[in-house]
Structures are given as C-alpha cells and as structure tokens.
Amino acid sequence: MTTTTPSAIGQPLDRVDGRPKVTGHARYSAEIPVPDTAYAYVVGSRIAAGRVTDIDVSAARAEEGVLAVLTHRNLPRIAEQPPLIPSLAGTAAPGQTFFPMQDDTVHYAGQQIAVVIADTWERAQHAARLVRVSYAESTPVTTLDQGRDDTYVPEKIFGGWIPGRIERGDVAAGLAEADVLVDGTFTYAANNHNPIEPACTTAQWEGDELLLYDTTQGVNATQMTVSRLLGLPMSKIRVMGHYVGGSFGCKAMIHAHSALAAMAAREVGRPVKLVLTREQMFTSVGHREEQEQHLTMGATRDGRLTAIRHHKLSPTSHFDDWAEPSIGVSSEIYACPNYEGVYRLFRANTMTPTFMRAPGEASGMYALECSMDELAHELGMDPVELRLRNYTDVDAMSGRPWSSSGQRECYERGARRFGWAGRDPRPGTRREGNWLIGTGMAAACYPVAPPANPQRARARLYADGTAVVQAATPDFGTGVATVMTQVAAEGLGVSVDRCRFENGDTDLPNIAAAVGSAGAGMISAAVHAAATGLREQLIKRAVTDPRSPLHGADTVDVVVRDGVMIAGTATDAYTELLQRNFQPDAEASGQWSPPSGDVPYGMMTFGAQFAEVAVDAELGLVRVRRMTGAFAPGRVLNARTARSQLTGGMLWGLGQALLEANYMNPDTGRWVNSNLGEYLVAVNADAPDVDVELIEVEDSIVNPLGVKGVGEIGQVGAAAAIANAVHHATGRRVRKLPITIEDLL
Ligand code: MOS
Numbered sequence: 134m135t136t137t138t139p140s141a142i143g144q145p146l147d148r149v150d151g152r153p154k155v156t157g158h159a160r161y162s163a164e165i166p167v168p169d170t171a172y173a174y175v176v177g178s179r180i181a182a183g184r185v186t187d188i189d190v191s192a193a194r195a196e197e198g199v200l201a202v203l204t205h206r207n208l209p210r211i212a213e214q215p216p217l218i219p220s221l222a223g224t225a226a227p228g229q230t231f232f233p234m235q236d237d238t239v240h241y242a243g244q245q246i247a248v249v250i251a252d253t254w255e256r257a258q259h260a261a262r263l264v265r266v267s268y269a270e271s272t273p274v275t276t277l278d279q280g281r282d283d284t285y286v287p288e289k290i291f292g293g294w295i296p297g298r299i300e301r302g303d304v305a306a307g308l309a310e311a312d313v314l315v316d317g318t319f320t321y322a323a324n325n326h327n328p329i330e331p332a333c334t335t336a337q338w339e340g341d342e343l344l345l346y347d348t349t350q351g352v353n354a355t356q357m358t359v360s361r362l363l364g365l366p367m368s369k370i371r372v373m374g375h376y377v378g379g380s381f382g383c384k385a386m387i388h389a390h391s392a393l394a395a396m397a398a399r400e401v402g403r404p405v406k407l408v409l410t411r412e413q414m415f416t417s418v419g420h421r422e423e424q425e426q427h428l429t430m431g432a433t434r435d436g437r438l439t440a441i442r443h444h445k446l447s448p449t450s451h452f453d454d455w456a457e458p459s460i461g462v463s464s465e466i467y468a469c470p471n472y473e474g475v476y477r478l479f480r481a482n483t484m485t486p487t488f489m490r491a492p493g494e495a496s497g498m499y500a501l502e503c504s505m506d507e508l509a510h511e512l513g514m515d516p517v518e519l520r521l522r523n524y525t526d527v528d529a530m531s532g533r534p535w536s537s538s539g540q541r542e543c544y545e546r547g548a549r550r551f552g553w554a555g556r557d558p559r560p561g562t563r564r565e566g567n568w569l570i571g572t573g574m575a576a577a578c579y580p581v582a583p584p585a586n587p588q589r590a591r592a593r594l595y596a597d598g599t600a601v602v603q604a605a606t607p608d609f610g611t612g613v614a615t616v617m618t619q620v621a622a623e624g625l626g627v628s629v630d631r632c633r634f635e636n637g638d639t640d641l642p643n644i645a646a647a648v649g650s651a652g653a654g655m656i657s658a659a660v661h662a663a664a665t666g667l668r669e670q671l672i673k674r675a676v677t678d679p680r681s682p683l684h685g686a687d688t689v690d691v692v693v694r695d696g697v698m699i700a701g702t703a704t705d706a707y708t709e710l711l712q713r714n715f716q717p718d719a720e721a722s723g724q725w726s727p728p729s730g731d732v733p734y735g736m737m738t739f740g741a742q743f744a745e746v747a748v749d750a751e752l753g754l755v756r757v758r759r760m761t762g763a764f765a766p767g768r769v770l771n772a773r774t775a776r777s778q779l780t781g782g783m784l785w786g787l788g789q790a791l792l793e794a795n796y797m798n799p800d801t802g803r804w805v806n807s808n809l810g811e812y813l814v815a816v817n818a819d820a821p822d823v824d825v826e827l828i829e830v831e832d833s834i835v836n837p838l839g840v841k842g843v844g845e846i847g848q849v850g851a852a853a854a855i856a857n858a859v860h861h862a863t864g865r866r867v868r869k870l871p872i873t874i875e876d877l878l
Contacts (some may be wrong), residue, residue, distance in 0.1 A: 141623040142838070145773035148615045150376070150608065159376045160713050162346040163333040163408050165444070167496055168334065171200055173397045173407040174257035175390070176247035177416060178239045181273035181802025182480040185246055189265040193249055196263065198529035200258035200401040203248045203812040204264075205234040210365025215357075215487065217292045217453050220385055220646035222352070223586040225357040228386035228419050229485035231452045232362065233393075237767040239268065240451050241482045242803040243416025243622065245389060250397050250405055264312035273482040273802030274573060276594035277320075277425055279446050280479035280761050287454035290476050291493075295458045300473045301530065307440025307471030311431025313336040315507045319428065319500040319868045322794035323804075324421035325812060326489055330378025334394035337404040341365075345372045347391055350384045350609050351646020356639045358387035358834050360397060375637040381785075383418040384609065385648040390417060409868055410487060412807040416830050419487025420795070422447045426500040428458060436522045444499065447473075448481030455485045459497030461530075462849075466578050468525040480801045488648060491845035495852070496580050499789075499870060502575035502853030505867065507624075511557070516574055517544050517553060517741075517859070528735025535831075536732075536834035537841070539765025540576070540739035547763030548574070551743035560864035568747040571862025577764065577850035581841045582649045583727035590644035590659035592621060592667040593720040597713040598696050600625055600632045606656050607637040611844060612774030613652055620657045620838070621772060624664025626693025627707070635658075642722065646821035650738070650842035652768055655727065658836040662723025670721050671707055672698055680713055681705045727839065734834050740764035742783070742854040748862045753877035757819070757855055763826040766839030772827065773844045779825045782847020788815040790852035791871050 136480040153159040178185070192204040207271060211232050220226035227332070233245035247264050251257035270492065287297040343365060347355045352372040360367045398405035399672065409417055424447040431439045443463045447456045449559050460474035509516040521544060527534050548554065556572055563570040579627040602621035608614040615632045622632040635641065642663075644656055669867050672691045673685040675698050683691060686700040695697070696707045711719060728736075743761040749753065764785050769775045792813040795806045806812045825847075832839040859864050859877070867876045 141619040141629050142307040143769055143772060144224055146615055146619055146620065146629060147773055148612060149618055150614055153869050155382055159402060161330050161376045161378050162335060162374055163406060163712060165335065165336055165346050169271060169405045170404045170406050170829040171250050171252055172254040172257045172402055172635065173394060173405050174249045174261040175245050175260050175409065175413060176241040176249065177248050177413060180239055180268045180270045180274065181242040183239050183268050183270040183862050185239060187267040187268050190247065190351065192263040196256060196260040196851050198252040199249065199260045201250045202250065202264065203234065203397060203400060204246065205237055206253060208234040211236060211362045213476065213514065215359050217360040217591040219292045219648065220354040221582060221584050221643060221644040221648050221651055221835045223584055224748045226354045226386050226646065228487055228497050229387035229450060229453055230389065231765060233389050233765050235250055235401035238701060241415065241484050245393065246399055250401050251866035255495060262802050263873065273446065275481050275483060275797035275802045276799045277423055277446065279799055280481055280525045281446060282448065283476040284479045286475055287478055289846040290454050290456045291458050291642040295461065297476045297615050299464055302471030304440045304442050304471045304473040308429060308431040311439045312434040313508065313511050314431050315504050315511060316429045317504060319426045321424045321496055321870045322796060323423040324489055325415050325794050326383035326418065327414060327809060327812060327814065328379030328383065329410045332384065332388065332390055332407040332418050333761045335390045335404060335406040335843050336394040336398040337436060338398055342369045343395055343510065345391065345395065347372050348377050348384055348647055349374050349387065349607060349853040350380050352605050352637060353643050354646040355387050357389055359392050362392045372639045374607040375636055377607050380412060380488050380609045382492060382846065385488045386419065387647060388418050401423045411809060415804050415807045416484065419484060421457060421489040422486040424496060428500040428504045430504045436512050436519050441469050441473040442473045444477065444479045445472055448483060449478045450483055450485040450722055451480050453485040456485065457496065458493035462494050462497050462578050463501040464530040465528045465737065467523040468529055469523065491579060492793055495789060495851045498575065498849050499853045502850055503856050503868065506573065506857040506860065517548055520544060531735055531744055533733055533735045535832050536734040536736045537767065537830045537832035538739055542828045543739055543741040543763040543765055546828060547741040547761055550826055551762065551822060555742060560861050563803040567749055567751060569750050569862040571855045571858040571860065572743065572745045573857025573861055575853035575857060577849035579650055579738045579741050579846035579847050579849055581654065581736035581738055581835050584645035584651060587724050588655045588659040589724045589727045591642050591715065591720065591722050592663040592708055593684065593718050594625065594667060595718045596708060596716060598627065598631055598708045600627055601635055602632065602660055603635045603641040604644045604656055604659055605636065605639055605641040606652065608646055609647065611652060611778060612771060613647065613656060615774055616653060616770040617656055617660045620660045621664045624661050627696045629787040632835055637847065650844035652844065653842055654836045654840040657770060657838050657840050658706050659723055661837055663721055666723045667719060668693055671710060671719055675705050675710050678710065678714065681710060695809020728834065732834065736835055738766050738846050739848050742850040742860045744854040746855060746858040746862055748859060753874035755859060757792055757821045759822045760851065761824040761830050762829060763829045765801055765828040765831060766843045766845055766846065767811060767832045767835065768839040769829060770840060774854050775827060776825045779847035780823045782845060783823050783851050784815045785848040787819060787855065789848065789870055794871050
C-alpha cells in the first residue's frame with residue numbers, strides 16, 4: 134500500500150467500457166429496447182439527377198403490418214433548414230443544407246424518397262421494395278472528368294470556416310527564383326467511413342416531447358439540429374447515445390435520418406427505429422470526396438523552400454460549397470515565403486461530402502509530403518534533413534508562434550526508433566528474393582481546433598466516497614469515458630475505481646460534438662474544472678467546519694490523497710466530512726472557455742511517420758512491413774488509449790495508401806462499391822508491426838491540461854510515408870491513392 138495516490142492521468146488504465154463491449158452487454162442505440170417500437174426502412178432514389186414524376190405506394194401500403202409510407206407528398210415540411218456549420222461550433226450541424234422529401238427533385242442517387250414504417254423490420258423492408266417510382270431522369274455529373282470544365286472558386290468552404298483561396302508573398306516570383314522545381318498532380322479516390330455500427334435513430338414521442346436514441350459524435354448537435362428542423366423547443370428534445378460503434382466522421386454532422394425517424398414516429402404514433410443498411414451508409418452520411426491536388430514546389434540548391442502552390446479540384450453537392458480543407462497544412466508547417474492555395478469546386482450529383490478521418494490533412498499531406506520526398510531526391514538530400522531545414526517555429530501562414538511543437542523531436546526520435554540512419558537513398562537497390570524493399574518517411578500534423586463555446590461538466594461526490602462525473606459527450610470508441618474517469622479522479626483526489634464518468638445524454642452538461650480530434654482536450658478541460666471545483670468546495674467546507682481536524686487551516690496547504698484531505702499532520706476524509714454534516718453528497722459544475730480565434734499562437738499537433746515496404750517486382754503487390762510513428766500530442770491522458778488511437782490512425786493511413794477507394798459509375802451516377810466486401814479496409818493480415826512513440830510536450834495555451842489530441846494525427850502522413858517507401862523500393866513515383874497493383878506493373 135502506498136500512502137499517495139499516483140497520478141491517475143497518463144496511466145494505461147483499462148477501458149471502463151471494455152468489459153460491457155466485449156461481453157455484449159453494451160447497448161448501442163438500435164439495441165435499446167423501446168416497447169411497441171415500429172421500424173422504418175428508407176427507399177433511396179435509383180437515379181442520380183432529375184425528378185420523381187410519380188410514386189405509387191398503394192402496394193406497399195396494403196402489405197400486412199405496414200403503418201405508413203412517407204414520401205415528398207405527405208412528409209411534413211421542415212420548419213427551418215439550419216446552415217451547415219461544423220458541429221465543433223456547438224450549433225445545429227446538419228450534414229448538408231438539403232432536406233429530402235420536401236419536393237420531387239432528385240439531386241443524387243440514394244437520396245431518401247420514401248420511408249416505409251411497419252411493425253417489423255422485415256415487413257418494412259419487404260414493403261419498401263413494393264414502392265413504385267417513376268422518374269424524369271437527367272444526365273448526372275459525378276466524376277472529376279465530367280466536372281473539371283465547369284468549376285468555380287468558392288468564397289468559403291467547409292461550412293464557411295475556410296476561405297476558398299489563401300496566399301502570401303508572390304508565388305510566381307518564388308518559383309522563378311527556385312533552383313529546383315517539383316510539380317505533381319495527385320489523384321484520390323473517394324472514401325467512405327464504414328463504422329461497424331451503421332447510423333441509427335430510435336425516436337419516441339411522449340406528448341410533445343421527443344426522446345431520441347441516436348448514434349452520434351455529439352448528442353447536443355443532434356438536439357439542436359432536430360430542434361431547428363422540426364421547430365421544436367430544445368427543452369422538449371432529449372438525445373441519448375451511450376455506446377457508439379465507431380464513426381470516423383460520418384456521425385460528426387447530423388444527417389437527415391435522425392429527423393426522419395422523429396417525423397415517422399409522430400406519423401404512426403409509436404416509437405420508430407430507423408437503421409440505415411450498409412448500402413445506405415454509402416449515400417446517406419457523407420463521404421470523402423474524390424479529388425485532385427496539384428502541387429508545385431520550388432527550393433534553393435541548399436533545400437530552402439521558395440514557393441508552394443497547392444491547388445485542389447473536387448466535386449461538391451448542388452447545395453453546399455464543401456471541400457475537406459486539404460490545403461491548410463501545406464501553408465503552415467514549413468518556412469516558405471511564398472504560398473498560394475486554391476480550392477476549385479464543381480457541382481455534382483452527390484450528397485454534400487463530410488468530415489472523414491483527418492479531413493483535409495490526410496489528403497493534403499499526401500501531396501505535400503510526397504512532393505517533399507521528390508524534392509529531397511532531386512536535391513540529393515536526406516528527406517529528414519530537408520524537413521529540418523524548412524522547420525518553422527511559427528505558423529508560416531499566420532506568423533504566430535506555435536503554442537508548442539515537438540516536431541524536431543518527432544523526426545529525431547522516430548528516425549532513431551525506425552533505424553533511418555545510414556539509409557541508402559538510391560531507389561531500387563534493396564532486394565530480398567522477388568521483393569524490392571524501400572523505406573520512406575513523412576511529416577505529420579493536425580490542427581488543434583478548440584470548440585467555439587464554453588464546455589461544461591458536473592462532479593458529484595457521495596458521502597460513501599464514490600463519485601460521478603458527468604458530461605453530455607458520447608464516447609464513440611475513442612476512450613473518452615476511460616480518460617475522463619482518470620481526469621475526474623485526479624481532479625477530485627480520489628482513486629479511479631471510486632469514480633465513474635457518465636455521458637452520452639443531453640440532460641447532462643453541454644459538450645460540443647467530439648470532432649476534429651478536439652474531444653480529449655475540451656472534455657478534459659470541463660471535467661477538470663468540475664472535479665477541481667468540487668475538491669476546492671470540500672476543502673473550504675473542511676477548514677471552516679469547527680469539528681474538522683482541518684479547521685482553521687489555510688486552503689492552499691491542503692492536499693487530497695485517496696479521498697483524504699491532509700494539512701500537515703491533520704487529516705479529514707471526504708466521507709467523514711459529509712457524514713458528519715448530514716450531507717448525502719456534494720456537487721460542483723465546471724466550465725472551460727476555450728481560447729478564442731484571436732489567440733496569438735498557432736496551435737498544431739506534430740508527428741513524423743516512417744514506413745518500410747516490400748514490393749513484389751513481378752506482381753506489383755505492396756506489403757507494408759513496419760511502420761513507426763512519433764507524435765507529440767501534448768499531455769497524454771492514458772498511454773494505452775492514446776497509443777491505440779495512434780496505431781489505429783496509422784492503419785487508416787495504410788488503408789488510404791493501398792486499399793480504400795470508391796468510384797462513381799459515370800453513366801449512372803451511382804457508387805460502384807456499396808458493401809464491406811468490395812470497399813477494402815486494412816484487416817489484421819494487412820497490418821504490420823506498428824510502433825508508436827509518444828513525445829510529451831507541455832502546452833499551456835490549448836487547454837488547462839495541455840491536451841492536443843490523438844484522434845486523427847496518426848493517419849496524417851502515413852500514406853505519404855508508404856508512397857515514398859514504394860518509390861524508394863521501385864523507383865516509381867505513384868501520385869494516386871490508393872496505390873494498386875496496376876500502378877506498379
Ligand atoms: Mo473527425 S473526421 O473530424 O469527426
């Protein structure tokens with residue numbers, strides 16, 4: 134027995150939700166039993182562009198068990214379409230500004246055109262097949278090749294958060310003065326998120342009050358979005374989502390099914406459960422857009438960047454100017470006087486694309502870091518050295534110093550762990566039998582994006598010494614509930630096994646949607662505020678309690694260990710204090726106000742990626758043999774969950790590099806892949822040894838605990854490191870994702 138409580142923060146605590154999840158006791162949103170539930174099945178448009186000229190629901194309606202069929206003819210009109218704003222802002226956050234079934238227009242294949250509600254899922258599904266739809270079809274535009282001649286530069290993208298064009302200096306002059314130029318066009322297939330738990334909402338009305346069980350990254354975001362769409366006061370909507378089976382960004386915004394479930398439940402006067410099928414997941418919750426990035430880079434002979442021009446072309450929907458912000462990081466992380474970044478969009482017959490796993494950074498850093506590798510090769514300079522030479526300790530776009538960096542340490546320690554030193558830079562020189570072996574590296578970075586509004590949490594300590602700490606946030610598999618238990622325990626001064634984190638419910642204090650790797654930082658800040666606030670309250674109570682051994686002590690002299698307040702030799706336990714005073718519990722709320730947009734710092738998480746590949750010289754097969762990532766994510770709240778996040782992110786990067794792709798059939802405007810059999814993701818057989826090094830940097834700017842986030846940076850740069858290793862192995866520069874066998878034959 135130790136007499137001190139070791140710091141709870143940072144310990145590799147097992148997941149608090151691990152046992153219920155692996156034993157099947159965890160109830161996901163669609164598994165929560167609601168008596169008398171009816172089932173909704175969505176009918177999607179077969180065409181990608183045009184109008185519904187007739188929709189005959191009589192056969193469907195006549196089937197046994199069918200309660201209603203909703204179409205644009207009888208679905209109530211929405212009260213108001215809220216604007217598209219990223220859910221981190223803490224406002225309503227629809228996935229797009231088009232709500233289906235308000236008129237007969239079809240903008241994209243799979244667009245909801247009917248909802249069949251029946252007493253069983255099977256009956257709803259069967260009846261849905263009997264809905265007869267006639268269309269007036271026009272020619273869809275969905276692919277880059279179809280849209281590239283009719284583009285525009287939007288004023289803003291990404292829900293109005295990011296300008297369509299950014300520049301500094303004079304790029305033409307910078308390129309003209311360069312000794313070496315590299316220039317490449319990078320193409321990317323579209324990606325879909327595909328969490329194992331599909332999107333689902335169960336809606337239950339009690340009078341004019343609505344309860345939703347929703348699988349989401351932000352219950353408050355669902356509450357606000359549905360409130361605006363239905364014209365229902367927020368006070369009448371409660372949203373719960375206790376377990377979420379993955380998301381990857383497709384549950385970051387609130388897509389139409391959540392409100393449709395509520396509308397369906399009102400129509401039939403019963404609770405309604407709406408679960409999207411796997412196929413519908415490809416057309417109903419956003420995707421990462423197909424894109425092309427053109428990057429030109431100039432440097433002096435000694436490897437100093439003189440200019441970067443980074444242009445992106447991608448399709449967006451007919452109603453929103455969305456592009457994932459691929460261009461941001463290339464403007465920020467290297468010292469380079471001249472920069473130009475431009476987004477070009479064209480209107481396409483798809484739904485609005487959305488956040489997906491390092492939205493923007495994962496694709497932008499592929500172009501940037503493959504170009505840096507090419508530049509290093511042209512200069513005859515080591516790729517790590519080239520990056521160190523262009524290191525900047527200020528955000529190169531804003532000129533503001535980084536709140537913290539760690540980038541150099543990531544290069545150095547990552548390189549050491551990987552065994553980078555002594556690498557023969559010549560491509561195609563290492564061979565093992567039929568396999569060509571190569572190594573590559575890339576920088577990683579991901580912005581630290583604070584939410585726009587205050588985040589809140591509540592802490593309660595019971596007289597028996599157990600504690601509950603609460604915040605609305607769901608845990609969508611990242612480990613939030615586990616790490617917040619640690620943050621709460623440390624703040625309160627109790628052991629983690631006495632502390633429980635309760636979450637996933639709008640009746641609990643507000644937290645913005647956990648997106649953009651912001652969750653750990655913002656939630657820990659609120660939980661820390663609540664827990665330390667309660668500790669201070671209890672200490673103050675003790676020193677003013679005449680019956681306390683601590684009576685009269687100075688509060689600043691009191692420390693708390695294992696629920697015991699200590700001042701010198703005097704001690705008083707929380708339990709004794711509360712019991713003595715007939716208090717069943719004590720409670721405090723905590724609030725954290727994030728740094729506002731005018732904080733004079735650049736806030737970025739940094740890392741470095743290294744990969745070794747083997748390429749079969751005859752078959753073009755690429756095997757990733759090992760990966761090393763070194764990351765500086767600020768304070769690490771739990772070494773195990775952080776490592777797990779980063780390992781997972783690196784494996785997404787492997788999938789991005791070699792496997793994940795979806796394509797539009799240009800004739801039909803429909804995705805060619807709509808199931809997990811054909812949409813390839815990395816499985817255990819693809820996964821190499823993944824080595825993660827955590828470099829702790831202190832940061833007093835981003836939030837009280839200095840947490841910069843680990844959710845997405847693991848992916849950033851991983852695909853570039855792999856592509857650079859493929860070049861090193863083969864001498865082939867593939868500027869396309871995913872890299873497939875055909876590219877290497
Ligand atoms: Mo994350 S893709 O920003 O939800």
